[in-house]
Amino acid sequence: MGDPSPDVVAAVNDPKNGIVNPAFTPPSLLSQQSTVWTRKQQAVCVRHAFKHYGSKSNPNHVLSNLNMTVAKGTIYGLLGASGCGKTTLLSCIVGRRRLNTGEIWVLGGKPGTKGSGVPGKRVGYMPQEIALYGEFSIKETMMYFGWIFGMETPEIDDRLQFLLNFLDLPSQSRLVKNLSGGQQRRVSFAVALMHDPELLILDEPTVGVDPLLRQSIWNHLVQITKDGNKTVIITTHYIE
């Protein structure tokens, strides 16, 4: 993945009607002239990112001079062919992986540095692979992550009831390991939404989700970004 890349289309929501417009290129992507101060004002700002896997003698270059600017209060769609590096980029943004060279600012700080809050409760991340503990029930899962995020138990309970209903989840006493793949992905989504984070990063959130629920998920994402305080980055194959 490079910049400009024919494989990747950056899309932001239209604040008027919430329609994702894949043909829209934010002005910030057209001009990469920005100061450190302006980069820190963005939800996410990536500059000259390089990332490879494999050995130095036989590297697999995945990110190659990638620049990306995600303004606060937007929904930013990351579209690209399978294997072009979307998950790798998101992992670097949330601080799970590090770039070989280049810089990333997330909510004004550098992921992994003290006080940045990233990784941490400022970000909600739904990875592509299920990263849940199968022996926990849905409720125990939400309690576990809610406490990690520093939430009080009554607050977690309220949020749990909202998310069970919103994401059409089965009984909260069901064990994660006994849920269908789609249900497990929705629990993973619920975990990312649990603490109402400033930045929500969703890797293919609508896989295993029926069209009606997909629509209500999109409506919810448009709703939470409306006031400009929340930002969503999403990879998806559904661009409607």
Ligand SMILES: Nc1ncnc2c1ncn2[C@@H]1O[C@H](COP(=O)(O)OP(=O)(O)OP(=O)(O)O)[C@@H](O)[C@H]1O
């Ligand atoms: N841990 C890893 N070690 C070695 N190579 C990796 C690793 N993770 C990813 N890759 C390789 O890096 C490239 C980009 O993978 P990545 O998962 O970031 O792509 P993607 O755009 O998210 O793909 P998809 O849409 O299929 O999920 C692929 O060629 C993949 O094989």
